[in-house]
Amino acid sequence: MKLSTEQEQFFIERIKKEFGRPEEEAAATVESLQKMLYEGDMQIVYYLQYRVFKENDPAYTQKLLNFLFEGYTYLYDQTDNQEEKEKLGVGIQQLFYFLFIERCGYAKEMEEQSLVSQHILKSVSDRLNSVLKTQESMIANLSHEMRTSLNTIHGYLSIIDESKVLRGEQKFQLKKAIHGAVSLQSLVKDILNITKINSGQLEIQKSFFDMEEMLLQCIDHLSIEIKNRQRITFEYESMFAPFLVYGDQMHMMEIIINFLTNAFKYTEEGFVRLKMTYKKETKGIRAVFSVSDSGVGMTPDQVQDVFNPYSRYQKKKQGLGLGMHITKQLSDRLGGQLEVESEPGAGTTFSFSYLFEKTQEHQPGVQGKKIYFYIEKSMQERTYVKEKIHFLKQHGATVKTFKSENSLINFLLNAHKNIPDILSVLSEPQNYTKIDALIYYLRSGKRFEKTIFIAENMRQHLSLKYFDDLYEYCAPVKIYEKLLKKETANKKTSGVGLSVLVVDDTETNLDIFRLFIGKDYPNAKVDLAGGGYEGVGMCKVKQYDVIFLDLKMPGMNGFEVMRKLKELNMTLPPIYAFTADVYKSTYDKIFEYGFEGILEKPLQPEHLNEILQRITNAETA
Amino acid sequence: MQKLLNETKEKAYLFLREFGFEEDELEPVITKGLLDLESAINHLSEVLEKEKPDNEELDGVLHGLKGLLFQLGNHDAANRAERLRYTDNLDEIRMWLASF
DSSP: OOOOOHHHHHHHHHHHHHOOOHHHHHHHHHHHHHHHHHHHHHHHHHHHHHHHHHOOOHHHEEEEEHHHHHHHHHHHOOOHHHHHHHHHHHHHHHIIIIIIIHHHHHHHHHHHHHHHHHHHHHHHHHHHHHHHHHHHHHHHHHHHHHHHHHHHHHHHHHHHHHHTHHHHHHHHHHHHHHHHHHHHHHHHHHHHHHHHHHHHHOOOOOOOOOOHHHHHHHHTTTTHHHHHOTEEEEEEEEEOOOOEEOOOHHHHHHHHHHHHHHHHHHHHHEEEEEEEEEEEETEEEEEEEEEEOOOOOOOHHHHHTTTTOOOOOSSSSSSSSSSSEEEEEEEEHHEEEEEEEEEEETTTHHHHHHHEEOOOOOOOOOOOEEEEEEEEEETTTHHHHHHHHHHHHHOOOOOEOOSSSHHHHHHHHOOSSSSOOOOEEEOOHHHHHHHHHHHHHHHHHOOOOOOOOEEOOOOOOOOSSSOOOOOOOOOHOOOOEEEEEHHHHHHHHIIIOOOEEEOSSSSSHHHHHHHHHHHHHOOOOOOOOSHHHHHHHHHHHHHEEEEESSSSSSSSOOOHHHHHHTTTTTTOOEEEEEESSSHHHHHHHHTTOOOEHHHHHHHHHHHHHHHHHHHHHHHOO | OOHOOOOHHHHHHHHHTTTOOOOOHHHHHHHHHHHHHHHHHHHHHHHHHHHSHHHHHHHHHHHHHHHHHHHHHHHHHHHHHHHTOSSSOOHHHHHHHHOO
């Protein structure tokens, strides 16, 4: 049996059209198809099987399927011979089997093999991860234990050193031991840090903080180094920042402390300068923290290598060379940028730049406070000082500035009213000692007892006994706030004790409220009511200094409680709505009902403290 | 429900730690908070299972849930609960419930 010329032509034309093959190739394919159909020659089947595999394209397979189906129907319709029809059927079945069914089986087999491989790979990977995890956690635990022991060793060595029981050679040996312990502490800290970073355990913890206060903490960390390295002048320069920034303060401090440690390590004499500048950008505030030194500096090659692990540009210096590598890793994790500029023999500047997308206006809590300054002439025109005074005035503080020593002394000796809450001195070093003695004199006569005396910008360590707080640099406003708060808290412990009622139907909200109040007002008495009726009942039997009232509660809601309390004709304390409904309509209704104000949910300690401070101030006034 | 509880637990520690509280101060508050959350979710399921859920009750439960989630630092879920207070489509609330 053989295809007729017409049938052959049919197939040749189809192949040319569907598959774009030239005449000759199409004719050869038809020849092979004939051999398969009528002689059982499998060559064309293997060829097509190969093509399907090679093309690996569903569109091609679909086209081939259509071609075979059409061809089969065409031949089947054209023949009346039953035997021929059966042969055609067998041929087409073979084709379908080899081209599609066998392929499906093969695919299935491959899938199973792939699943087995995946399973094996996953087991191996799990096992590897678990080994790595164990190792990392072992290193982390070991480092942690070592750090604890080292802290103990260092602590006891310092106690022996301070007790001055050792002298001469023994004292020298003790110093060596302390030095060794300090180096080991630093190494262990580095290992712990790098383990945490590598294992992804480094937790980013963001909060609002004051950049200047953070920088002073960094300086405190290096205070011994600053004091002992007498051939190095330490300089600190910062812009006045009237806002709080939202970021990971702890890790930023680590970066700056690493910069400072590095600067002291590679500087023999000259200066180390810490500087903070910032500027507003569209997306927030970009701050740049930089540390410059007049140390050995680096070659361009060393600069390129400086953030790599185990790189130290002077091998004789102690350490593993992990500090700047960790700094880089930390900066990357925080999303900051590091820069380094250096010249051999001229010094180095490292800077860390970070965009704080979230900032908050600093509410310094100085409303109604009297803050007086004595500022020596050379400081009077400094932008930082001017901005600080302007900021304090802007936030309701009464600020007075004494520009000469005589006017200050005259005031201190004669003032009987307008006694300041804070008196801050920014003067020449010799004047601080004089004023320190004057404070002693005044307090001996029970005067200015409630005034907080601050010595600022001393530029050197001075042993002053009667100032309440000492700063070698300009004190950030946050410090005034803290000192005033401490004073308020002291007042509270001396008997002003706040009495607070919180009404909310969710027990957790009450717990969190109590937790927050307890933090800054440990002596406040906090009563909790789980609903409106209970709240009203408690108000009947006890006089509160302030009430926080949830608005939406089952039974009697906040507005109904308010109405009920007013009907009782009793003296009501300030009542604040405690709500997450921050819609204008709610605001309007709150004031219509006579609430003092709103405390929004979720509870923010700063807002809560602002209210409590206001209440306390009113009480003490 | 476990998904939301786990997620909220994690967020609560992060959120409240930011205010300077120690682990031992937070643990009892958060543990209790999660129990409150569990019971609020159960309450929400019960309301939704009713043939004709009471709109006022539903709003109250979602409001409470929102406040609790806010206070526990899960602000995304809290905002979602707040949005759902204003939907007419109960299936949307059911779907949210089913998602955790």
